[in-house]
Amino acid sequence: xxxxxxxxxxxxxxxxxxxxxxxxxxxxxxxxxxxxxxxxxxxxxxxxxxxxxxxxxxxxxxxxxxxxxxxxxxxxxxxxxxxxxxxxxxxxxxxxxxxxxxxxxxxxxxxxxxxxxxxxxxxxxxxxxxxxxxxxxxxxxxxxxxxxxxxxxxxxxxxxxxxxxxxxxxxxxxxxxxxxxxxxxxxx
Numbered sequence: 001x002x003x004x005x006x007x008x009x010x011x012x013x014x015x016x017x018x019x020x021x022x023x024x025x026x027x028x029x030x031x032x033x034x035x036x037x038x039x040x041x042x043x044x045x046x047x048x049x050x051x052x053x054x055x056x057x058x059x060x061x062x063x064x065x066x067x068x069x070x071x072x073x074x075x076x077x078x079x080x081x082x083x084x085x086x087x088x089x090x091x092x093x094x095x096x097x098x099x100x101x102x103x104x105x106x107x108x109x110x111x112x113x114x115x116x117x118x119x120x121x122x123x124x125x126x127x128x129x130x131x132x133x134x135x136x137x138x139x140x141x142x143x144x145x146x147x148x149x150x151x152x153x154x155x156x157x158x159x160x161x162x163x164x165x166x167x168x169x170x171x172x173x174x175x176x177x178x179x180x181x182x183x184x185x186x187x188x
Contacts, residue, residue: 006176013042040175076124076131
């Protein structure tokens with residue numbers, strides 16, 4: 001039997017619905033794999049669809065945040081939460097999008113040691129606060145983002161990306177979700 005992407009015995013729907021199989025085929029074509037986070041959700045197609053819809057909206061749709069900035073948020077949050085899956089997968093994305101493997105590694109270990117512009121620093125400070133103590137966020141925190149050049153819509157997006165990865169980090173850690181081996185060597 002093929003290893004399941006988590007420690008839980010939740011095998012995928014078999015056969016996958018045509019639409020899901022097509023989505024997985026596109027992943028294989030573009031990424032060379034079906035990310036294990038998607039495979040893990042494939043036991044419940046409605047849940048998979050909800051997950052991918054939200055992920056695609058937050059990470060791929062038009063935003064005042066660049067794709068790299070959104071991936072940086074994913075890595076900064078995942079670093080605080082020590083999520084092996086997301087650090088591996090999204091660390092590879094930071095390496096790819098930045099063209100800088102050192103930045104990707106710095107982000108995984110401690111985003112504060114990376115050479116960041118003031119906008120990125122403000123964004124990641126806020127994302128970290130969402131992760132560690134969201135109840136302490138006050139208007140001054142939002143104003144610091146505005147002062148760094150973010151719009152209120154951007155602040156909404158930063159908060160939502162950070163919150164999404166806090167949720168996925170916890171699910172990945174709780175289920176022992178493992179990243180696809182391919183991520184480890186990508187964009188180095």
